[in-house]
Amino acid sequence: MKITIIQGGPRKAGNTPKVASFIAKVLQENPMVSQVNYLDINTYNFPVFGTESPDAEDLESFRDALLSADGILVVLPEYNGRVPGALKNTLDFFRPEYAKKPMGAITVSSGPFGGINALHDFQAWMMYVGAVPLSTKLLVSNVGSLFDENGEPQEFHFNKNYPEYLSDFLWLVEKISA
Numbered sequence: 001m002k003i004t005i006i007q008g009g010p011r012k013a014g015n016t017p018k019v020a021s022f023i024a025k026v027l028q029e030n031p032m033v034s035q036v037n038y039l040d041i042n043t044y045n046f047p048v049f050g051t052e053s054p055d056a057e058d059l060e061s062f063r064d065a066l067l068s069a070d071g072i073l074v075v076l077p078e079y080n081g082r083v084p085g086a087l088k089n090t091l092d093f094f095r096p097e098y099a100k101k102p103m104g105a106i107t108v109s110s111g112p113f114g115g116i117n118a119l120h121d122f123q124a125w126m127m128y129v130g131a132v133p134l135s136t137k138l139l140v141s142n143v144g145s146l147f148d149e150n151g152e153p154q155e156f157h158f159n160k161n162y163p164e165y166l167s168d169f170l171w172l173v174e175k176i177s178a
């Protein structure tokens with residue numbers, strides 16, 4: 001299975017890229033997964049939609065990674081109770097590419113609620129664009145103290161929940177792409 005991960009945190013030095021990188025590493029080691037494409041919204045850095053044209057090669061490579069994916073996993077922080085504007089702006093460059101795609105969302109927060117508001121926001125968006133959303137949640141709370149200096153997660157609940165989440169995600173991808 002080919003999985004595309006979208007790193008949806010706009011802060012280059014933020015915590016969301018750490019979570020997305022960790023999840024990408026875990027998926028790369030999973031024998032069910034043949035390829036992981038990692039799309040970082042900061043690397044693509046699309047302009048505000050409608051103001052100027054994005055780089056054509058960037059647009060095509062992002063589109064290819066969406067179209068070729070058997071499943072898409074978005075890792076995003078909660079900003080002011082919603083999906084960050086920069087992530088929504090990036091996603092707005094595409095639409096038919098999401099149709100019928102199994103899609104999961106992992107939300108990240110420095111507080112205790114794990115970005116639940118952003119998850120609900122994003123779930124509505126996934127439904128709107130015709131994706132097949134995973135209902136299982138992975139809410140990453142208190143992310144500032146999650147990783148040790150080697151990038152390994154140290155929190156009991158996260159370490160218990162992320163394998164179950166990824167197992168459910170790959171189950172959905174396998175069912176839909178069969």
Ligand SMILES: Cc1cc2nc3c(=O)[nH]c(=O)nc-3n(C[C@H](O)[C@H](O)[C@H](O)COP(=O)(O)O)c2cc1C
Pocket residue numbers: 009010011013014015016017077078079080081082108109110111113114115143144
């Ligand atoms: C503009 C902005 C808005 C934020 N709003 C929220 C919020 O609504 N809820 C929340 O739990 N954390 C909020 N945070 C804190 C993030 O949870 C925190 O920065 C966390 O590390 C994940 O985002 P990051 O990738 O930017 O680090 C906000 C952070 C920023 C920069």
